[in-house]
Amino acid sequence: MTTPLIDLQGVSKTYDNGTLALSDVSTIITQGSFLSLLGPSGCGKSTLLRIIAGLISPTTGTIKWPATNDARPDDIGFVFQEATLMPWASVLENVYLPLKLRGKSLKDVKPQLMDALSRVGLADFASAFPRELSGGMKMRVSIARALVTRPPVLLMDEPFAALDEFTREKLDDDLLALWESENWTVIFVTHSVYESVYLSERVLVMDARPGRILHDLTIDASHPRDRKFRTTPDYIRQYSEISDALRHDVEA
Incomplete structure (x- = not known):
């Protein structure tokens, strides 16, 4: 059974300059899961991550932590882009x-x-x-x-985006190994479809600003995964499904 850890309901964020970064984001993130936030630049992925971390507050909506009696854990790990x-x-x-x-x-x-x-x-x-x-x-x-x-919770904001492909793939492998051994809940921001499919149990595809969740997709391949997974029919199928959804939303 999966235990709800983070419950986001109707979360929106408008910055002081009037920019509406997020609009009506609602989702439940379960304990011990690996979730990726995927979308084009400027779609509010990083804003949502910072709201979850408690670094900024939503303008409207609520964020609850049912698994911890609605108290945000003190020990939230955050890995930034740099x-x-x-x-x-x-x-x-x-x-x-x-x-x-x-x-x-x-x-x-x-x-x-x-x-x-x-x-x-x-x-x-x-x-x-x-x-x-x-x-x-x-x-x-x-x-x-x-x-x-x-x-218990590790938040990662496009941590490998600036690295070369070989290094990025190696760190992806290392991250998966750590997640599997530590039973963290990982929320991972990326704009790479390849990376989101390889790492995640679940991918939230977000629309361009204002950010909102357009698709909630399950990656049904089992763990542990290795590099051979990247060449399997399941990986290619799910990559194509998410890529098509993202491309349709960007072009719409």
């Missing part, structure tokens, strides 16, 4: 930041930091600085920083 690392700090110190802000001493939490780095394959780079890392490695540090508090 790695946003502190250039003067080591990899270990960058990952330490969320715990440092909670008053935890580095000595006490160092095993926790090293565990987070190990999970993203960077244990040997703890003393390195961001300038010494590739783009993919920087994003791994950002993911480690997000998961160091062991969050």
Whole structure:
């Protein structure tokens, strides 16, 4: 059985400059699921993610957390489009930041930091600085920083969009492995149909501004998945279904 975790009802967002970014978004996100928000640039995907995170408030509508007695969890991990690392700090110190802000001493939490780095394959780079890392490695540090508090919910805002295709596919594989082992709820913003089909259990296709959900599609392939899945008839069929829906909505 699936447990409702996040209940969005009639959520709209109008910014102070009058821009209507979201209009009447309603959906339920279940605990432990992997959901992608897919749509063209400017359709409100990132705005919706920030509302879920509590970084901004909706203008109208409600967001409830039924699985946590309607209280938003304190430990929500957020991975932004850019790695946003502190250039003067080591990899270990960058990952330490969320715990440092909670008053935890580095000595006490160092095993926790090293565990987070190990999970993203960077244990040997703890003393390195961001300038010494590739783009993919920087994003791994950002993911480690997000998961160091062991969050039940991980929000990701197009984290791999700026990376080359090979690195992006490798990080997709690593993300799936982490999700399967940690039982997170992942909400992943992307404008890549390929990526959304490969990663997700469910894809919400959003319309251009004002953002609203046009299609709610289930990716019915089982997990775990590997790169061979990208060449299967199921993958091609579901890619075509979502691509056609997105293209129709953009051209309408």
